[in-house]
Amino acid sequence: MSGGTHKEYGAFGTMNTVQITAKRVLRATEKAAQVLLMDGRKSWFPYSQCPGLERIPIKGKGEFTCPTWLLAREKVERPNEMESKMIALEGTVIMRNDEAAFVKLDGGEEIWFPFTRCPELTKLPVHTKGFFECPSDILFKKGLMHYAMNLTSMIKDLRRGNLSIFQATHTQKIPALVLHCFAHDCAQRTLLQSYKDNKELHLSLWRATQIKRQWISGEASDEQLEQVRLEIRRLWVSAKGSFMRTVSAIWDATDKDAVTAANGAAQYVTFGILNASLSVSDLSRGVDRPEQDEMIQERSWQSNRLAELLEKYIEAERETPESVAR
Structure with a gap:
């Protein structure tokens, strides 16, 4: 982020703005662009409120003006493809308690899965290997999507509509x-x-x-x-x-x-x-x-x-x- 905060005057009165450096414009639509900021955040910015952004090409770096309220958003907007969906996993139950099971996934990673989110795990005894369904957001939060998939289960989930293209392409499993x-x-x-x-x-x-x-x-x-x-x-x-x-x-x-x-x-x-x-x-x-x-x-x-x-x-x-x- 470079430059200082300044004010612009328009139809809605005074508005604080700041000069932003886009590390990279990731993608764009007719009305907005998804930007990778210097601090690592990814967010969508509308052209109508961010002068200069429309001049930065996709994959390019540059500066644009942004209202401070846009930067204050706590939640980074995501495309629809990031919505949580149930996906099939395979793993071995190592231990369990009344609320969750500790599972070693087929890819080698070990993680606790709560029964409230993964009810099929309640049917798998300790030291038993089997399949169960898990919300994809759990794996994204843990950074484990690349451990969770093998190509066969991925094909099945793609055909069922349980795995989006965005999720599939970021599993690090597809050649x-x-x-x-x-x-x-x-x-x-x-x-x-x-x-x-x-x-x-x-x-x-x-x-x-x-x-x-x-x-x-x-x-x-x-x-x-x-x-x-x-x-x-x-x-x-x-x-x-x-x-x-x-x-x-x-x-x-x-x-x-x-x-x-x-x-x-x-x-x-x-x-x-x-x-x-x-x-x-x-x-x-x-x-x-x-x-x-x-x-x-x-x-x-x-x-x-x-x-x-x-x-x-x-x-x-x-x-x-x-x-x-x-």
Whole structure:
């Protein structure tokens, strides 16, 4: 954080503001951006109240002005994907008392699980291994999501809708190859949807998905991937509305970091559907309808596609990228 607090005057009178340094802009919609602050917090900031934020590109660093009340929020806002869901775990009960069981998970980590949150554990005797369901927020708070999953149970939870794309991509269990293939599929789906909506698309966006697929297969170099990303960034500077979301999806999908590529590309597809489904009257009333049928269908497609790629990966037992990507 740099600079001092100053005041701006507008329709609502005097408002204290402060100059903020964004360590990194993680993602953006048409109206707001998620920012990684210098102190490590992640939060969403609306463009309408944070002058200068709209000029910072995704993955970029910069300064913007922010009302002090926004920084005073105790709770960091999270996307819907962070909502707690029940997921299946496997572990051995080491000991127990009247309120909780001490379980050694299949990944090796040991943790207390309360019976009030994990009632199925009451059926597992001490020194017995078995499956039980647990709210995902317990694992996120403990930082244990990467211990809790094996690929087989992850596939099952993805197909059941018990595990979101955000949660799955951050388990540190999915091979980078699968995540990159998934990111490519999401990016290509974004372009096809835009084409279906009769929107003009820059040829470099199509080229970017082609280069990414070649990069996954080892047919394109890191330099070629970086070159096409430079072209996308130039497009992003002047992009607006739904085209900005399309460009942002391709930008994230071509990232060399697997988690960033997969999660970012998937997020922008759903952001695009949500914004497209809102009417002018909805926006004027501030109505948010995240449960639109189209969005639900998209998230279902994403979950099933990631599960399918994981199944192919297991069957191929680390065969060539081409066999997994097909």
